[in-house]
Amino acid sequence: xxxxxxxxxxxxxxxxxxxxxxxxxxxxxxxxxxxxxxxxxxxxxxxxxxxxxxxxxxxxxxxxxxxxxxxxxxxxxxxxxxxxxxxxxxxxxxxxxxxxxxxxxxxxxxxxxxxxxxxxxxxxxxxxxxxxxxxxxxxxxxxxxxxxxxxxxxxxxxxxxxxxxxxxxxxxxxxxxxxxxxxxxxxxxxxxxxxxxxxxxxxxxxx
Numbered sequence: 001x002x003x004x005x006x007x008x009x010x011x012x013x014x015x016x017x018x019x020x021x022x023x024x025x026x027x028x029x030x031x032x033x034x035x036x037x038x039x040x041x042x043x044x045x046x047x048x049x050x051x052x053x054x055x056x057x058x059x060x061x062x063x064x065x066x067x068x069x070x071x072x073x074x075x076x077x078x079x080x081x082x083x084x085x086x087x088x089x090x091x092x093x094x095x096x097x098x099x100x101x102x103x104x105x106x107x108x109x110x111x112x113x114x115x116x117x118x119x120x121x122x123x124x125x126x127x128x129x130x131x132x133x134x135x136x137x138x139x140x141x142x143x144x145x146x147x148x149x150x151x152x153x154x155x156x157x158x159x160x161x162x163x164x165x166x167x168x169x170x171x172x173x174x175x176x177x178x179x180x181x182x183x184x185x186x187x188x189x190x191x192x193x194x195x196x197x198x199x200x201x202x203x204x205x206x207x
Contacts, residue, residue, distance in 0.1 A: 010098045010181030010200035017202060024176040024192035024200060025065055028101060032063070035094045046070075047091040050081035052165035052178070060092075061118065067109060067172040068103060071118060075165045082107045082169065090171055100180030105173040115167035127160040128152050177205070 021027040033044035044060040048070070054077065063071040068090055072079055080101035082088060090103040119127060139145055139165045152160070173194070180188040192200040 004013050009183055010187070011183050013180055014099045014182060015180035015190055016205060017176060017190060017204060020178065020202065022200070022202070024173070024178075025063065027120075027178060028176065029063060031094075031095070031097075031099060031101065033101075035095060038094075038096055040094060040096060043094065045092075047093075048078060049173045050078055051085040052077070052081045054078070054081065061168070067105065069168050069170045071115065071168045073133065073163070073165070073166050076135035079165075084158040088171060100179040102175075102177040102179070103171060103173050104175040105171050107169040107171050110168035110170050112167065116162050118141070118168060119162040119166070124160065130166050131160060131163050156159070182207070
């Protein structure tokens with residue numbers, strides 16, 4: 001059995017109720033801006049956990065007052081799981097900043113016009129990939145996938161149609177926890193829980 005004895009202490013920052021924004025979305029935007037300014041490789045990467053149970057890393061594409069938006073194939077495993085049970089969780093971890101954010105809520109498909117607008121903003125190769133891939137389905141070979149991309153590239157010289165089964169989800173949060181690493185494992189944990197529309201209860205949790 002392997003044992004991992006290495007332990008890192010933390011001490012880059014602190015988090016208090018007073019320093020937190022009263023709106024957790026605004027607080028998240030501040031921390032995301034810090035992660036982007038630190039030039040991390042994938043600051044918008046987040047683990048999406050569904051009730052499969054299963055988890056995977058996806059990329060945040062937008063954060064609004066309504067929640068956290070990402071895009072995927074609706075017929076993929078995560079899409080099918082969210083259709084069956086929209087309750088889900090997101091986790092952001094910025095190791096270099098000793099920070100973590102956990103989000104719990106429900107995923108709702110975004111408006112079709114929003115998905116179409118985002119699809120049109122993607123590079124042509126990404127559009128072709130979304131159209132070619134039957135995400136999560138078994139495929140015979142890499143060559144089969146590449147040939148399908150090439151065939152679609154030839155077929156659609158100009159506008160590539162948005163797949164009917166592709167679009168965005170907005171995870172509407174009910175609970176958001178901010179974690180800041182501190183020395184001696186006495187970490188700061190501030191949690192926001194929704195009380196009503198635009199209203200949040202703020203509490204500190206034991207580390």
